Amino acid sequence: MNDAALHRSTLAIHAGRGPRTPGGPLNPPLTLASSFHGGDYAREQGTPVWEAFEEAIGTLEGGRSVSYASGIGASTAIVETLPAAAKVVGPAAGYAWTRSLLRDRADSGRITLTEVDTSDTEATLKACEGADLLWLESPSNPMIEIAELDRLCAELRDRDTRVAVDSSFATPLLQRPLELGADFSMHSATKFIGGHSDLMLGVVTTRDERLDARLRHVRAQLGATPGSLESFLALRGLRTLPLRIETAQRTALELARRLSNHPAVKAVHYAGLPTDPGHERAKRFMDGFGAMLSIELDTTPEAAEAVCRSVRVFTHAKSLGGIESLIDRRARYTGSSAPQTLLRLSIGCEHVEDLWNDLFHALEQENQS
């Protein structure tokens, strides 16, 4: 059967299972091994469990995947593929640990760094003059901004600037950066791919053999190797990603709509809303708007914090992408001292009315206090 003819939701369920051997298990077994007969060593050549997970993600992303101990391990590996003193353009807003990774490397002289608002395509292209790498995160944390991936990749293809996309918020089902022309597609598999808040894992996919070899070498050298159980669980999580993401993004859109009409809510950031600045872009190259949204409250940071403490169905916790909905107060731009009333919501698979009632009551309580 030709894999390319299958829908991505089918591939998420079938890819990476290996041959259908009579008597063999349906799922690749959990192999616990550091060393193999014949000379292979896990950190260098990988293990069957990592390979099964990588095969599945590679099939969905359209390239070859290398997995790491965490999302940030995967990001660090991408940076390590760069030549000394490489010129990097990074996002001015986005996942805080990615930004501090780039800043730390710039401070030590490993790279030079220009930070730019990556939702501003013209400014980003201008900053990319002579750059070796453009780092994009889209949709972005925590403002859910959509970078113009198709245009940026197309414009940079003829230059010597590589493009890396942190696609964690989109999942491999809703966005395929390599097809748009990116060189690296990266995921924190800790989030939606794993999907159950019980593991840490990262993965990078490329189409260039030399980059793939470099990423494998860097993994062996950094030692950011995935755990066997984590890889096994992430692959198991991937099997239900089509169902989870479909339910979660349907609920996210409904909540975004209702929240935009709530008097305590100043702004809703979700590309599924036709009024959102990312809406047209996301419609162009994404297959859905995802399950992450953020809201700005018309209140104090303390009151916003109190909303997080009064929820009963949502869980007040860091991270995202699990089957259970999470809420957390995020600094609009990390390091900013402006009043911070931004709440980031990771929508899971609970009933939409239970989630809405929970939020509604938490916001009401806040209004009254």
Ligand SMILES: *Cc1c(COP(=O)(O)O)cnc(C)c1O
């Ligand atoms: C969580 C996250 C990361 C880092 O992944 P870890 O698995 O926590 O190391 C990177 N980028 C984004 C967008 C994330 O949400």
